Amino acid sequence: MSENVLKPNATKVFFLNFLKVISIAIVLGGLFLILKYTIGFEMFLIPFEAFDVEVSIPSGLVYYFFGGTLGLALLLGGSNYLSFRGVRYNVYNDNITIMKGFVSSPMVIPFQNIQRITPNKNGIFKSILNFGSVVFELSGLKEKEIKLNYVDKPNEIASYLQKLINKSAQLKQAKFSETYRLDKITDRF
Structure with missing residues (x-):
């Protein structure tokens, strides 16, 4: 009885999911930048001013966003990679x-x-x-x-x-x- 083993390509699964998350991050980042330069973030601070709460927007907010998204992409891709390592046909x-x-x-x-x-x-x-x-x-x-x-x-x-x-x-x-x-x-x- 001969046997052939097929396995999911975990590396391509990681790459595919990584590309999906990065694509979503680029779209959201683009929307984020459009919002920043057309309307400005000050619009979101108006409700806080009504309660005399002072909120400042960090200057590196865009970098935090992209860094967090990259970390999330690596985490999700890595967990997906590990979940497909044990699967075989x-x-x-x-x-x-x-x-x-x-x-x-x-x-x-x-x-x-x-x-x-x-x-x-x-x-x-x-x-x-x-x-x-x-x-x-x-x-x-x-x-x-x-x-x-x-x-x-x-x-x-x-x-x-x-x-x-x-x-x-x-x-x-x-x-x-x-x-x-x-x-x-x-x-x-």
């Missing part, structure tokens, strides 16, 4: 076993329960980085759909898995036919 001749971490029990999906395989590379960054997910539509199991998330080259993996499933089905059919023929021969005696 073991592909055997007749099933796929999904391992999520070291504590959880593996999920075994027999090939005969897979109805359709669809590669999915939605998004600009996923297309550029050539990674995405492979979606299995299932029958006869509790789950109706399973995704192999953040795998490299999802089109090639989907094609490879479809060939394995077809080969497994042909092998089962050949075994059944051979057993049936042998039963017919032994019934004569």
Whole structure:
């Protein structure tokens, strides 16, 4: 029973999430700067003046904002990176076993329960980085759909898995036919 191991590309997941947070930070930073230079932050101090509360706006507020956003991006990306390090998909001749971490029990999906395989590379960054997910539509199991998330080259993996499933089905059919023929021969005696 041969085994192939597929793993999510944790580095690309980190990079993708880092880019998302940085993109949001750039948009918010741009809005922040537009607000600062068109309206000014003094408008937000008027309610405090009504209560004789003196509030000063630090001059490095923009730097604090970008520094905090960068720290948040690194923290979120790092936690995402670590969460995908333990995930792996073991592909055997007749099933796929999904391992999520070291504590959880593996999920075994027999090939005969897979109805359709669809590669999915939605998004600009996923297309550029050539990674995405492979979606299995299932029958006869509790789950109706399973995704192999953040795998490299999802089109090639989907094609490879479809060939394995077809080969497994042909092998089962050949075994059944051979057993049936042998039963017919032994019934004569």
